[in-house]
Amino acid sequence: MIVKDYRNVDAQSSADAPGVSLRWVVARQDGAPRFAMRVIEVEPGCATPHHSHWWEHEVFVLSGAGVVKGGGREQSITEGSVVFMPGEEMHQFVNTGDRPLRFICMVPHTDVDAPSCIDK
Secondary structure, rough: OOOOOOHHOOEEEEEEEEEEEEEEEEEEHHHOEEEEEEEEEEEOOOOOOOOOOOEEEEEEEOOOOEEEEEEEEEEEEOOEEEEEEEEOOOOEEOOOOOOEEEEEEEEHOOOOOOOOOOOO
């Protein structure tokens, strides 16, 4: 068992997403062989990249306010919101509030769970 404070995990920034940071709070080095848990923070007025990939996201909003874009729609999210984003769907999280939008996002380790590996 591992218990830790997410704030003690180093935040990583991305050059292609100014104002967005990511903390890998549960990862392969913690002994998690299939899934990772990330805490993502989006500063006011900023957004994650508009992108897609084969895996789905399960997201839980911890704090802040914003919109999630996906499937040609846009929906408001706030503390307590839960989002399921299907794989292959273009999506983006945008902070529309005045404080950081913070959410948990679960993802598979793509080298382990890629469809080509599952089908074999």
